[in-house]
Amino acid sequence: xxxxxxxxxxxxxxxxxxxxxxxxxxxxxxxxxxxxxxxxxxxxxxxxxxxxxxxxxxxxxxxxxxxxxxxxxxxxxxxxxxxxxxxxxxxxxxxxxxxxxxxxxxxxxxxxxxxxxxxxxxxxxxxxxxxxxxxxxxxxxxxxxxxxxxxxxxxxxxxxxxxxxxxxxxxxxxxxxxxxxxx
Numbered sequence: 205x206x207x208x209x210x211x212x213x214x215x216x217x218x219x220x221x222x223x224x225x226x227x228x229x230x231x232x233x234x235x236x237x238x239x240x241x242x243x244x245x246x247x248x249x250x251x252x253x254x255x256x257x258x259x260x261x262x263x264x265x266x267x268x269x270x271x272x273x274x275x276x277x278x279x280x281x282x283x284x285x286x287x288x289x290x291x292x293x294x295x296x297x298x299x300x301x302x303x304x305x306x307x308x309x310x311x312x313x314x315x316x317x318x319x320x321x322x323x324x325x326x327x328x329x330x331x332x333x334x335x336x337x338x339x340x341x342x343x344x345x346x347x348x349x350x351x352x353x354x355x356x357x358x359x360x361x362x363x364x365x366x367x368x369x370x371x372x373x374x375x376x377x378x379x380x381x382x383x384x385x386x387x
Contacts, residue, residue, distance in 0.1 A: 205237065205356070206304075206325070206327045206354050206356055207224055207234070207302045207303075207304040208224065208234065208237050208238075210302060210325070211224045211266060211300075211302050212266070214299075214300050214302075215263065215265040215266045219265065220265065220299035220300050221265050221267075221297075221298045221299045221300070222265060222266055222267070222298060222299065222300045222301075222302060223259070223267045223268075223269065223294050223297070223298040223300070223301045223302070224266070224267070224268050224269070224302045224303075224304065225246060225269045225294070225301065225302070225303045225304065226245065226246065226268075226269065226270050226271040226304050227246060227271065227282065227303045227304060227305045227313070227317055228271060228304060228305055228306045228313070229246065229247050229271050229272075229274065229275040229278035229281070229282070229313070230274060230275065230276060230278060230306060230311070230313070231274065231306065232245070232270060232271030232272070232274060234268065234270055234271065234304060235268075235270040235271070238260070238262060238268050238270075240260050240268060240270055241270075242270045242271065242272060242273070243272070243273070244258045244272050244273075245258060245269055245270035245271050245272025245273075246269055246270070246271050246272055246290075247271055247272035247273055247274075247275045247278065247281060248272040248273065249272070249286065249290065250281035250282070250284055250286045250287055250290070251275075251281055252286070258270075267298070278313060279312065279313070279316065282313055282316050282317055283316050287317075287320065288320060291303075291320045291321070301321075303317055303321060305317050305318075308326070308341040308344060308345060309333065309337045309338075309340065309341045314345070315344050315345060318345050318346070318349065321349075322349075323349055323350070323351040324345050324346075324349045324350050324351065325350070325351060325352045325353070325354060326338075326341065326342065326345065326350050326352070326353045326354070327353075327354045327356055328353060328354070328355050328356070329356055329357050330355050330356065330357050330358035330359070331357070331358075331359075332357065
């Protein structure tokens with residue numbers, strides 16, 4: 205979902221042409237988010253079943269390449285010359301190419317794909333991933349390649365007091381009320 209939100213931000217706010225690729229070949233999910241079929245996609249193209257993968261143009265600036273049929277052992281296709289060629293083709297045709305992968309701490313897929321890209325945005329699930337695992341994952345990806353970290357699934361409760369209606373709103377409202385009484 206983070207890759208999807210980033211893609212939408214880049215296309216709508218910054219007017220960039222973006223290709224989003226679902227490279228989670230074990231458990232594809234991006235097609236659900238966009239309401240797309242997943243019968244062909246990245247996996248099929250990399251296996252040579254489809255010379256040009258089926259990508260869906262969601263708008264004039266947003267294109268989505270679903271994963272295609274699940275592949276329980278995608279390492280061979282993710283490290284193939286076809287994958288490198290696809291990344292190069294995508295770089296030449298789009299302002300931004302976002303490649304969504306499985307979690308880096310669990311599988312090698314993300315690490316292998318990260319070697320083909322210019323930069324990495326690391327997504328960390330709040331409260332679910334121990335700090336040492338995050339550190340190891342950052343080391344595996346290459347800290348110099350990480351341009352940002354997104355903390356997702358964070359509970360809003362700790363932040364509601366500071367930034368919700370009862371936080372600053374109450375603070376400013378209290379001053380306003382006191383000032384009126386003194387006048």
